[in-house]
Amino acid sequence: LAKTTQPISMDSYEGQEVNITCSHNNIATNDYITWYQQFPSQGPRFIIQGYKTKVTNEVASLFIPADRKSSTLSLPRVSLSDTAVYYCLVVDAGNNRKLIWGLGTSLAVNP
């Protein structure tokens, strides 16, 4: 079964770049790696997904090395409103394509 590991928590300051890395093994070779953001008392919401190399949207960038054993979510110039829990989501390499969630990284952005 695929396994994911991400830091439990991170601290940052407004205006800094924040990088959150998720390590994952035994993931499906032909599926996306996806990241979600969750604010308190809300459901997670999609931020970004990628298959390999680098993907960028208006919110974040996602870096995925060639071996796809990790992925790094990069948040440029964070603000207080980026304080949230961030989850990586991968697909297991088994036939059932099971979705495997990380346990989440709680990011605190300080003024």
Next chain:
Amino acid sequence: DVKVTQSSRYLVKRTGEKVFLECVQDMDHENMFWYRQDPGLGLRLIYFSYDVKMKEKGDIPEGYSVSREKKERFSLILESASTNQTSMYLCASGLPGAGNTIYFGEGSWLTVV
């Protein structure tokens, strides 16, 4: 925008009661999911459904059942609520093969006393 609506945000139920959590999505998605979220344990899949009247057990199905009579609606049922089922319940929907883009509701906070 995709909308996943969970019928109740906050519920308080007594031990032994039968509890229904309703979820409706408006995007004609085939896949629907029920997750449970507890501090330190992340998101744990209870059941999912990939079509009307179809269901598959997730990681923690014990004590729960589900119903999907219509494509847009997926219900989670606690047959006899217990205090260890006090939790936040999240419904989600998505298209098969659409990467891992699934859409969540706002969550239902259930307290069993």
